[in-house]
Amino acid sequence: MRLSKFIQDHMEEILSDWESVAQTYPPAGKTLNQAALRDDAENLLRAIALDMETAQSPTQQAVAGDAATQLSC
Numbered sequence: 001m002r003l004s005k006f007i008q009d010h011m012e013e014i015l016s017d018w019e020s021v022a023q024t025y026p027p028a029g030k031t032l033n034q035a036a037l038r039d040d041a042e043n044l045l046r047a048i049a050l051d052m053e054t055a056q057s058p059t060q061q062a063v064a065g066d067a068a069t070q071l072s073c
Contacts, residue, residue, distance in 0.1 A: 004052035007045050015041055 015038055022037045
């Protein structure tokens with residue numbers, strides 16, 4: 001299964017887990033309600049999944065590969 005499809009298919013579970021983890025980080029996690037904790041998380045996950053499904057040009061692939069190589073050093 002592609003990661004983008006996994007994110008889309010398991011969005012509610014991911015958001016629920018995010019909410020649980022966020023509640024452990026004081027002070028905001030302890031004082032914010034569910035809507036505030038989820039804030040833009042769903043939109044961010046949808047954007048990430050869409051970006052994963054979007055084809056990259058050869059130049060974009062080369063730049064991403066160079067960045068990944070630099071991060072692994």
